[in-house]
Amino acid sequence: MSVSKQAKERGEILDEIMRYHRAQLPKVMRDVPLSDLRALCMIAPEPVDFVAALRGNGVALIAECKKASPSRGLMVHDYDAARLATLYARAGARAISVLTDARHFQGSLEDLRDVREAMDARASGREVPVLRKDFIFHEYQIYEARAAGADAVLLIAAVLGAADFASLLRLTHELGMNALVEVHTREELEKVLPLGPQVVGVNNRNLQTFDVDFENTARLRRLIPEEIVVIAESGIKTAEDVQRMAEIGVHAILVGESLVRSKDPFAAAKELVRAGRN
Numbered sequence: 001m002s003v004s005k006q007a008k009e010r011g012e013i014l015d016e017i018m019r020y021h022r023a024q025l026p027k028v029m030r031d032v033p034l035s036d037l038r039a040l041c042m043i044a045p046e047p048v049d050f051v052a053a054l055r056g057n058g059v060a061l062i063a064e065c066k067k068a069s070p071s072r073g074l075m076v077h078d079y080d081a082a083r084l085a086t087l088y089a090r091a092g093a094r095a096i097s098v099l100t101d102a103r104h105f106q107g108s109l110e111d112l113r114d115v116r117e118a119m120d121a122r123a124s125g126r127e128v129p130v131l132r133k134d135f136i137f138h139e140y141q142i143y144e145a146r147a148a149g150a151d152a153v154l155l156i157a158a159v160l161g162a163a164d165f166a167s168l169l170r171l172t173h174e175l176g177m178n179a180l181v182e183v184h185t186r187e188e189l190e191k192v193l194p195l196g197p198q199v200v201g202v203n204n205r206n207l208q209t210f211d212v213d214f215e216n217t218a219r220l221r222r223l224i225p226e227e228i229v230v231i232a233e234s235g236i237k238t239a240e241d242v243q244r245m246a247e248i249g250v251h252a253i254l255v256g257e258s259l260v261r262s263k264d265p266f267a268a269a270k271e272l273v274r275a276g277r278n
Contacts, residue, residue, distance in 0.1 A: 040147035059276035063088035064256030092273035116149030239275035
């Protein structure tokens with residue numbers, strides 16, 4: 001199910017999504033107690049280093065497994081997250097992002113587990129970290145991600161106060177994971193930088209309206225310290241787009257929709273990887 005027509009018209013898509021998640025989490029926590037998740041985290045394999053995977057020459061590709069979205073609806077009819085992730089990794093993606101939101105993106109934690117297993121099974125000699133992309137606002141979701149095999153999680157500045165943000169970022173690091181700290185405005189960036197994030201993602205998409213402004217990354221990039229890994233998110237489709245991101249100094253791009261909607265996701269991912277190396 002997507003967001004309501006009213007939320008789209010009012011520019012309140014993110015608000016509606018968060019209301020749903022905040023209402024649903026207590027039900028999820030009754031089914032699987034936090035103590036159980038903590039125990040599972042204790043025996044989970046060590047996380048793959050998300051930051052190290054993105055550093056290096058050129059612009060790294062984080063390729064996304066994404067079945068649907070509130071703006072586009074269903075995009076992939078025969079969706080198989082593990083198969084898609086394997087194609088991305090073969091094409092040279094340095095990390096995989098997995099949507100786990102069930103209501104609005106038709107994803108699941110099972111998709112995340114399947115992708116992590118698929119990456120572990122690869123015999124390429126190259127470790128590929130997996131990012132849980134969801135609307136995280138509670139420590140339970142951080143433990144949930146680590147227990148399912150995530151190496152990194154998404155933390156969205158627009159949905160978290162400074163205290164909650166600091167607490168969730170600290171817990172993420174304590175569990176050995178990294179966080180992709182997502183911002184859309186200068187004000188959000190100024191809120192998170194004092195907390196010491198290792199990775200900042202600049203979203204070109206306004207999560208309230210879902211409108212895309214491709215130049216948003218260019219405006220905010222100059223305000224981010226050089227030691228922080230910078231990721232450009234949303235609106236990136238072509239080799240020319242990747243080259244533009246290289247010019248403004250980003251380390252990686254996160255691409256989902258243009259890959260999953262392409263007739264050949266492997267070829268599409270490979271083109272972006274090649275463009276990032278030039």
